[in-house]
Amino acid sequence: MNLSQQILQYILSGLSTGAIYGLVGxxxxxxxxxTAIVNFAQGEFVMLGGMLSVFFLxxxxxxxxxAVPVAILTATMTGVxxxxxxxxxxxxxxxxxxxxxxxxxxxxxxxxAMLFWGKDTHALPPFSGNExxxxxxxxxxxxxxxxxxxxxxxxxxxKLFFYYSISGKAMRACAHNRRAAxxxxxxxxxxxxxxxxxxxxxxxxxGIIIAPLTMTSYDVGIMLGLKGFCAAIIxxxxxxxxxVIGGIVLGLLESFGAGFVSSGYKDAIAFVILLLILIIRPQxxxxxxxxxxx
Amino acid sequence: xxxxxxxxxxxxxxxxxxxxxxxxxxxxxxxxxFAVTGPASFLGEPERNTAQMVVAEINRAGGIxxxxxxxxxxxxxxxxxxxxxAANRLIKEDRVVAIIGPSTTGDTMAVIPLVEKEQIPLIxxxxxxxxxxxxxxxxxxxxxxxxxxxxxxxxxLVRQKISRVAILTVSDSFGSSGREQLKAxxxxxxxxxxxxxxxxxxxxxxxxxxxxxxxxxxxALICWGTNPGxxxxxxxxxxxxxxxxxxxSHGVSSKKFIELAGDAAEGITLPSGRVLVAELLPESDxxxxxxxxxxxxxxxxxxxxxxxxxxxAWDAVMLLKGAIERGADTPATIREQLEKSRGFAGIGGIFNxxxxxxxxxxxxxxxxxxxxxxxxxxxx
Numbered sequence: 001m002n003l004s005q006q007i008l009q010y011i012l013s014g015l016s017t018g019a020i021y022g023l024v025g026x027x028x029x030x031x032x033x034x035t036a037i038v039n040f041a042q043g044e045f046v047m048l049g050g051m052l053s054v055f056f057l058x059x060x061x062x063x064x065x066x067a068v069p070v071a072i073l074t075a076t077m078t079g080v081x082x083x084x085x086x087x088x089x090x091x092x093x094x095x096x097x098x099x100x101x102x103x104x105x106x107x108x109x110x111x112x113a114m115l116f117w118g119k120d121t122h123a124l125p126p127f128s129g130n131e132x133x134x135x136x137x138x139x140x141x142x143x144x145x146x147x148x149x150x151x152x153x154x155x156x157x158x159k160l161f162f163y164y165s166i167s168g169k170a171m172r173a174c175a176h177n178r179r180a181a182x183x184x185x186x187x188x189x190x191x192x193x194x195x196x197x198x199x200x201x202x203x204x205x206x207g208i209i210i211a212p213l214t215m216t217s218y219d220v221g222i223m224l225g226l227k228g229f230c231a232a233i234i235x236x237x238x239x240x241x242x243x244v245i246g247g248i249v250l251g252l253l254e255s256f257g258a259g260f261v262s263s264g265y266k267d268a269i270a271f272v273i274l275l276l277i278l279i280i281r282p283q284x285x286x287x288x289x290x291x292x293x294x
Numbered sequence: 295x296x297x298x299x300x301x302x303x304x305x306x307x308x309x310x311x312x313x314x315x316x317x318x319x320x321x322x323x324x325x326x327x328f329a330v331t332g333p334a335s336f337l338g339e340p341e342r343n344t345a346q347m348v349v350a351e352i353n354r355a356g357g358i359x360x361x362x363x364x365x366x367x368x369x370x371x372x373x374x375x376x377x378x379x380a381a382n383r384l385i386k387e388d389r390v391v392a393i394i395g396p397s398t399t400g401d402t403m404a405v406i407p408l409v410e411k412e413q414i415p416l417i418x419x420x421x422x423x424x425x426x427x428x429x430x431x432x433x434x435x436x437x438x439x440x441x442x443x444x445x446x447x448x449x450x451l452v453r454q455k456i457s458r459v460a461i462l463t464v465s466d467s468f469g470s471s472g473r474e475q476l477k478a479x480x481x482x483x484x485x486x487x488x489x490x491x492x493x494x495x496x497x498x499x500x501x502x503x504x505x506x507x508x509x510x511x512x513x514a515l516i517c518w519g520t521n522p523g524x525x526x527x528x529x530x531x532x533x534x535x536x537x538x539x540x541x542x543s544h545g546v547s548s549k550k551f552i553e554l555a556g557d558a559a560e561g562i563t564l565p566s567g568r569v570l571v572a573e574l575l576p577e578s579d580x581x582x583x584x585x586x587x588x589x590x591x592x593x594x595x596x597x598x599x600x601x602x603x604x605x606x607a608w609d610a611v612m613l614l615k616g617a618i619e620r621g622a623d624t625p626a627t628i629r630e631q632l633e634k635s636r637g638f639a640g641i642g643g644i645f646n647x648x649x650x651x652x653x654x655x656x657x658x659x660x661x662x663x664x665x666x667x668x669x670x671x672x673x674x
Contacts, residue, residue: 002513006506006509007506012501130557259506
């Protein structure tokens, strides 16, 4: 295997893991932009997506095409319940206490998942076959194509929703200025609920499409959540392309780092980047500073 | 009112009655420390289940020479500090005569100074070689050393005239112990390690490492880890079309690995305790009776297949039972009798303890198995 083939393989591996990080990151960004909360339970919705679809497929014996939407729906309902029961009841909570609540929520969800489904790892069957596809000497699985397709779909869907629908526009208004938004008659609380529903649905979707590749267990949410958070920070917490690009940058760096430097530094690379961005460009790579919004 | 008084009297009688019978039976108290929750729960859970099952079976059969056993289990959560606290409680409050466990090498090493000082025999279920080397007077263990598993793989490679290997190990204590052994024993077998890569226990894609290995001179890949990492590696290797023969560690010797890796598991070879292939063993195998008994009991009690982790606890309880049967009843006499255990055919292998050897197993404690048609095949 020559060097250019190796490089191509690293790029493909990086793109596919990066797209996942991006999808998880989108969940962070959507909630952050409408509520200014960093929802650390986001990783748990990724886990729920995967575990619920395994549950509906293997225990309830639904066919795959039905198990997936039912799993997304259940995870979304969980997200809505989480907002209703844990976030909304708090009057005049500071962002810090809300963040701590989301951490508590993530521990709760993880614990419940462990009690319900045990500690074993589970695999989901691939959506369309397991035969590797060869691309100029590098290989990729059909499931990777699903990941790319879903990522593109989610970015496009988000763009359309946030720019062309009333609810989407209202959510963006809340992001810019909650007080002003409520003055013009936007129901801010409802928008917060929408953002939780949307981000848990996207998170669950990410969890489902990766489960055939990476497998799933009650605790996959921790690391994926952190990497998704990294992606969202690199992308400046934008609910569109920025975060996905952030994820892909992260995926590529990890893959090249593991390939050319040492696999031991893979996670270190991600967290060093996170720290650097937070110190040097806290507004993200693609944002033009906070002041221009005013 | 009268009814209430009567009920209270009844309860009091009941309590007294139970107290009396317990006093009469004088159960032998055995302590157990297992990592039932936390990252090492894949060890601790089957170990606890097995220990409880074996003790219940012994008691149902009338105990040991009429004396019942009482098992007191504490969860260490795989945390050395908690392990020491729990060991303290077992020794000072519960006054046990012997301790089974802990599940991990780290927990065991932390507990050793305490049991040595308090002079309580400990039968560890962890694999680390440093538990019994150098020898400690009060410490025994039932899990096979990693070094035996490494030797088993290297012996096979030498027979197949393979001398260049790539190793890919997980960056936790299991993986780093395996990595150390793989590197330490390579020279003895004339094996050269071409690439030495690691991956994180929670990593979900290892194609980068495998791509690097594919570009190297290696003739075989040895991967050291516990689920789910090795299953991801097997799938990634298949995706990349990696042609190298793939070897795994005994860390994945359970049906779960085949389930997770699916088709990608085909042709993978790994060292394993005999428990996996109990059915396939020839009738002449001395362990076969114990193995089948354990597998059958575990299936009946927990509706799951017994694995070799549970087997470590089975061996520990049965060794203890043997010692007590031979007349031991205090910590000191139990230790003495344990040391005299010879030719005990357990789950992990044939144990021969001696004053010089508290691990008691030879390299035939492992067999090599290959995965064929989603099942195990004994490699000759």
